[in-house]
Amino acid sequence: MTTAPRRLPATQRDTVGDYDLLSLLGQGGMGRVHLASHRTSGERVALKVLRTQFVGDEEGRHRLAREVSSLQRVRSRWVAGVVGADPWGEVPWLATRYVPGPTLHDKIINEGPLSRDDVEQLASDLAEGIADCHAVGVLHRDIKPANIIVEGRTPILIDFGLARVADDPKITVTGLLIGTPGYLPPEIAVGEPATPASDVHSWASVVAYAATGRPPFGEGNSMKLMDRARRGEH
Structure with missing residues (x-):
C-alpha cells in the first residue's frame, strides 16, 4: 500500500x-x-x-x-x-x-538502501514492535516493506489485515494467497501454519531489503518467489 x-x-x-x-x-x-x-x-x-x-x-x-x-x-x-x-x-x-511518512518500500525505491546506522535502528525497533505483538499472542503474518511506515527514523508497523491470535483457527480465504511472496517464510509456502518464527523470518527479509535495496528472494512471479523461499535461495 x-x-x-x-x-x-x-x-x-x-x-x-x-x-x-x-x-x-x-x-x-x-x-x-x-x-x-x-x-x-x-x-x-x-x-x-x-x-x-x-x-x-x-x-x-x-x-x-x-x-x-x-x-x-x-x-x-x-x-x-x-x-x-x-x-x-x-x-x-x-x-x-495516522503516521506521516513514506512506506519503507517507497523510501528505498526513492532514496536507495539505508545507511548501516539506520538499518541497525530499523532492525532493533521493528524487532521490539514484533515482540510486543507476540507478547499478547498476536501474529502479524504480513510483515513487508509496504506495511512499515518510516516516521523520521522510526519504523511503524501497519496493516494487521492478516493478523490472528496465535491460538485461533487458521485463516483461509478462497482464491487469495495469505501473505506476500518474497517475505513469506518457507513453512507458509508448503501449507504449514504460521508461528512467531514466521514473523521473525519476514522481519529478517525486511531488514535485508532495507540494507541492500533488493528483494531478498529476487524478482519474478509468486510461485518462483515461494519456491526460492522454500529452498532458501535468497
Whole structure:
C-alpha cells in the first residue's frame, strides 16, 4: 500500500462514522485507506474502509473484525494502534493512528538502501514492535516493506489485515494467497501454519531489503518467489 496522499475532489469527499475523508492514502485487495479527520476533535487518522463488493460479504467483515481485535490487544510505540472501528456498520471501517511518512518500500525505491546506522535502528525497533505483538499472542503474518511506515527514523508497523491470535483457527480465504511472496517464510509456502518464527523470518527479509535495496528472494512471479523461499535461495 502506498501512503502518498491523493486529495479527493470536493465532489467525491464523504464521511464514514464520525470522520470526514480528506484524501486517499492507499488501497489493497479488500479495502481503501483514507486520511480522515474526526468531525468534532479534528484528530487525523488512517481510516480503512471495505471495498463496496465486500460490504455484503460476511467473510470480509469478519476479517476486519479480526484486525480490530488483534490491534486492540497490542500496545506498542512501533505499531499504529486502533482509534475506533465499526466492522458491522452500514459501511465497515477501522481507524488507526495516522503516521506521516513514506512506506519503507517507497523510501528505498526513492532514496536507495539505508545507511548501516539506520538499518541497525530499523532492525532493533521493528524487532521490539514484533515482540510486543507476540507478547499478547498476536501474529502479524504480513510483515513487508509496504506495511512499515518510516516516521523520521522510526519504523511503524501497519496493516494487521492478516493478523490472528496465535491460538485461533487458521485463516483461509478462497482464491487469495495469505501473505506476500518474497517475505513469506518457507513453512507458509508448503501449507504449514504460521508461528512467531514466521514473523521473525519476514522481519529478517525486511531488514535485508532495507540494507541492500533488493528483494531478498529476487524478482519474478509468486510461485518462483515461494519456491526460492522454500529452498532458501535468497
